[in-house]
Amino acid sequence: MKRKLKTGALILGASLWATISLGQEIPKEYQKKYDGEQIQSFLLLTSKKNYYDKIILNAAGEKVATLNEKRPLIFISSKGKAYVANSINGFNDGGGFVWNEFQDIDIIDLATNTTQKADFNIRVLPYDGDALIVFRKGDRFGAMNKSEEIVLEPKNKSIEFIKDNTISYLIVDDKEYFLIDTKGQNFLGQRFVHGDRHININVISSNTILASNDGKGFGLYSLLEKREIVPYSYDDARPISNHLYEVKKNGASGVYDGNAKALILPFELEVRHVSAIMKSPIDSTDYFFVNISRNDKSLVNIVHNNKLLVEEKYQLENLMYKDNFPFVGGYNADGKYYIFDMSQPKMLIDGLPHIEGMTRIEYLKGKPGFVRVESVIDPQVTNGDNRDWVMLLNTDGKVLSGYRAAQAVERFDLEGGKPIITTAYRNSEGSYTVQVMFGPEDFILKDLKLSDTNFTVVENKLSMSLPSDISNVLPSGESVMGGKVLIDATGKVEFVK
Numbered sequence: 008m009k010r011k012l013k014t015g016a017l018i019l020g021a022s023l024w025a026t027i028s029l030g031q032e033i034p035k036e037y038q039k040k041y042d043g044e045q046i047q048s049f050l051l052l053t054s055k056k057n058y059y060d061k062i063i064l065n066a067a068g069e070k071v072a073t074l075n076e077k078r079p080l081i082f083i084s085s086k087g088k089a090y091v092a093n094s095i096n097g098f099n100d101g102g103g104f105v106w107n108e109f110q111d112i113d114i115i116d117l118a119t120n121t122t123q124k125a126d127f128n129i130r131v132l133p134y135d136g137d138a139l140i141v142f143r144k145g146d147r148f149g150a151m152n153k154s155e156e157i158v159l160e161p162k163n164k165s166i167e168f169i170k171d172n173t174i175s176y177l178i179v180d181d182k183e184y185f186l187i188d189t190k191g192q193n194f195l196g197q198r199f200v201h202g203d204r205h206i207n208i209n210v211i212s213s214n215t216i217l218a219s220n221d222g223k224g225f226g227l228y229s230l231l232e233k234r235e236i237v238p239y240s241y242d243d244a245r246p247i248s249n250h251l252y253e254v255k256k257n258g259a260s261g262v263y264d265g266n267a268k269a270l271i272l273p274f275e276l277e278v279r280h281v282s283a284i285m286k287s288p289i290d291s292t293d294y295f296f297v298n299i300s301r302n303d304k305s306l307v308n309i310v311h312n313n314k315l316l317v318e319e320k321y322q323l324e325n326l327m328y329k330d331n332f333p334f335v336g337g338y339n340a341d342g343k344y345y346i347f348d349m350s351q352p353k354m355l356i357d358g359l360p361h362i363e364g365m366t367r368i369e370y371l372k373g374k375p376g377f378v379r380v381e382s383v384i385d386p387q388v389t390n391g392d393n394r395d396w397v398m399l400l401n402t403d404g405k406v407l408s409g410y411r412a413a414q415a416v417e418r419f420d421l422e423g424g425k426p427i428i429t430t431a432y433r434n435s436e437g438s439y440t441v442q443v444m445f446g447p448e449d450f451i452l453k454d455l456k457l458s459d460t461n462f463t464v465v466e467n468k469l470s471m472s473l474p475s476d477i478s479n480v481l482p483s484g485e486s487v488m489g490g491k492v493l494i495d496a497t498g499k500v501e502f503v504k
Contacts (some may be wrong), residue, residue, distance in 0.1 A: 009374040012255070019068060019124055020037070020486075022386060027294045027322045031067065031481075032065070033050065033141070033223065034068050034371070034430075035499050037052055037062070037400065038054070040054060040055060041053060041055065041062065042055060042056055043047075043389050044393055046083050047083075047085075047087055048062060048065070048066045048087070048257065049063055049065055049082070049083070049087065049117055050063070050068075050072075051080075052063040052064065057075075058246040059074070059075055059076035059079055060074070060075050060190070061073075061075075062074070062078075062113065062282055063081055063089060063117060063397060064248055065117060065118070069484050071120050071310060072089055072091070072117065072404050073116070073414040074091060077379075078091055078092070078093055078197060079091070079092055079095070079109075079383065081109050081112070081129060081134075082140075082329065082408070083117075083236060084155065084156065086154070086155075086269045086271055086282055087116065087117045087118050087131055088114050088115060088116050088117065089114070089115040089117055090109075090112055090113075090115075090125070090129070091112065091113045091114075091115060091253065092109035092110060092111065092112055092113075093110070093111035093113065093130065094109075094110045094111050095107050095108070095110065096108065096110050098128075100165055100207060102206070104207050104208070106130060106473075107129070107130075108130050108131055108143065108428070109127045109128060109129045109130075109131060110128045110278075111124075111195050112124070112125035112127075112128065112129065113125075119247055126144065127142040127144045127161070128142065128143045129141070129142050129143075130142070130143070130181050131165075132168045133168075133170070133437070136155070136174070137152075137174065137189040138168075138189060139151065139152055139175050139176060139189055139191075140152075140153070140167065141159055141166045141176070142161065143161070144161040144250070145159020145497060146159075147161045147162055147283035148161055148163045148164070148165055148271055149161030149162070149163065149166075150166055150176065151190070151192075152189070152190075153448075158187075158190070159178065159191060162180065163178055163179060163180050164179045164180060164181065165178075165206075165207065166178055166179075167175075167207060167208045167216075168178075169186070169208070170344040171214070173188070173228065174188070174189055175187065175188055175189075175194070176188075177207075177208060177210070177211065177241060178366035179206045180202065181201060181208075182201070182208075182232070182432070183198040183199060183200055183201065183409075184198070184199050184201050184206045185197070185198040185199065186216070188355060189261075195228070195230070195233060196233075198218070199216070199217075199218045199219050200219050200220060200222040200230070201219070201224060202221070202360040203224065204219075204220070204225075204277045209223055211225060211244055212231065212246055213229075213246040214230045215227045215228065215229055215230060215236065215246055216228050216230060217243070217245075217305060218235065218239060219239050220239055221239075221436070223353075224238075224239045224240045225239060225241055225242065225243060225244060226238045226239040226240065226241060226254075227245075227246070227252060227444070230462065234481060235254075235256060236265050237252050237263050237265065237367070237448070238263075241254040241255055241256050242255045242256050242257070243255040243373070244263070245389055247262065247281060247283075248266075248457075249285055250265035250266045251264060251271075251284060251293075252265060253281045254270070256274055257274070257337060258279070258281055259276075259277055259278060259279070260272075260274075260279060260281050260295065260297070261273055261274045261276045262276070262281055262293075264414060264428065270411045271293070272295055272297075272310060272313070273313060274297075274326070276297075276309065276310060277298060277299065277300075277314065278295075278297040278298070279297075279300050279305070280297065280298040281297050281299065282296045282297065282326075283296045283328075284306075285332065285349075287332060287333075288332055289332075289350075292311065292312070293311070294309055294310070294311050294316075295310040295311070296309055296326050297309070298337075299315070299317060304322070304339075304340075305324075306322060306323055306324065306327045307323045307324065307325055307337065308323070309326075309335070309347070309349060311349065311352070316347075316349060316352040317347060317354070318344070318354070319354070321339065321345065321354055321357055322339055322340035323337060323338075323339055323340075323341060323343075324337070324340055324343060325337045325338050326337055327364075329367070331368045331369055332349070332350075333345050333348055333349040333351075334347070334348055334355075334369070334378065335349065335367045335368075336351070336370040336400070337367060339357060343357075343358045343360050343362070344358075344359035344360075344362035344365075344382075345357040345358070345359070346359075346365075346368060346378075346380065346400075348378075348402065351402070353402075353403075353404065354404065355378065355400055355403075355404035356400065356406075357402050361380075361384050361385040361388045362382050362383070362384065363382075363383045363384065363385055364382065364383040365380070365381070365383075365413070365482055366382060366383060366395050367379070367380075367381040367382075368380050369452075371416060371418045371428075372401065372417075373416075374401060374420075376402060376426060376429060377400070377402070377407065377416075377418060377426070378400040378401070378402060379397065379399055379403050379416055380398040380399070380400065381395045381396070382394045382395065382396050382397075382398070382410070383395065383396070383399050385411065389412065392412050394413045394462075395410045395412075395413065396410040396411065396412050396413075396414070397410065397414035397415075397416060398410045398411075398414075399414075399416045399428070399430060400449060401446055405446075405447040406447065407428060407430065407446065407447050408430040411430075411432040412432070413432070413433070414430060414431065414432040415429075415430070415431045415432070415460055416428065416429070416430050417429045417430075417432075417460075417462065419462070419464060419469050421464065421467050421468070421469065421495065421496040422467050422494045422496060423467075424496025424497055424498075425445050425446075425496075426445070426495065427443065427444070427445065427469055427498070428443070428444050428445070428446070428450065429442065429444075429460075429462060429469075430442045430444075431457070431460045434456075436455060436456075438458055438477060439455045439456070439457045439458070439459070439460055440455070440456060441454075441455040441456075441460065441471075442448075442454070442455075442467075443455070443471075443494065445498060451482075451494060451498045451500065451501060452481075452482065452492070452500065455471070455479055456474070456478075456479055457471065457472070457477075458474040458475060458477070459471065459472070465493070467495070467496060468493040468494060468495050468501075469493070469494040470491055470492075470493055471491060471492050471494075472490075472491045473487060473488070473489055473490050473491055473492065474488070474489070475488055475489035476488070480501055481498055481500060485502070487502060488504040489504070490502060490503055491503050
């Protein structure tokens, strides 16, 4: 049965305010400093300089209330009563959540300019539209609507505001928890049992709610489909992406596939947490980025086809990735960077110092065989050079060319031969230092000095113009200036004047 609070009505003014053009005009003495809104027969004036500085005038233009940041207006009821807080303090829900609430509330009758004290506190929440007003008496919570009706008696352990596509509230009583709309109706049509578990807003995520019928086994219930989507047989569950959900049992994490209705990451791997999932663009299989515990140390790893991919000798502390499949990177236990290839799987390099972040890790020219690594290096090491630094590896993890600022790397696939790789960086003399190779320690040309890097392929040969003012030494030992070199698919170099 609905009843009225003895302390007066609670109607939030913001959504009900008429524009000033519909009623009284702002008195001339206030027009320069205040904007005005009409609320019933009163004017609420708000300072143009400070939103919290407000004045309420009655129909005769008399000042009946002055408000500020230390004494804020909460709302004005339909009965013309202004609810004003004298303090705002935090309240601990007992489970690690602290929220703010309006305390020491004055209820000012604007018609008679008399004041009485409220015997409850009010949660600091958005009270727009049809939102319910959440209040606390002692250690119990209730809710009222803006027609001054009590929707929920103050008998609940907590009431949490949920702002999604629609406004709703999570209600937790001594045994159960459920969701209500702004009319106080349980719109899911059912209640869940929490047992000894502390329930707060964290149980709701991505249009799901953690659910249980007995307070012992938990799963997920879809707020949109209004059905169970993860069986109520786990210790915990949460959405990860699309139809995949992390579930926990006896301290271990697994992944439940809502489409297959089965575990696709088993508990036997002793994963402690699933942080993300990457889907292979090649075969659409899932790679799980996970946390594991080894020798009391929390480490990261990758699971694919129910196997841990990273050997445990690599002590990896975090994992970072972009759209760089199959490559991921991060820092090891020594604070140095690593690069891991998930497709092989293989650790390409472990222990890169001075890395502040990876801009890009990718196959050179999008073809397997060589890996271009673009990074941000500690400016104290680069003497303030904040350009991206580029390194080139092969897929065995061997370095073809170490980090250079804005280094250009290219791949040329000549018919009938192995890929030819070129690397180029601008040297201190203003020209480019260029290496041409098939792979690490398999050079075709070393330390060419060129004025540009406009290399072309002509009749299945790589063509490189030589500057006329810089001397270069050919593999034959001949020193030349000008002309060009042609390199065929076997790596044979021909000089053309």
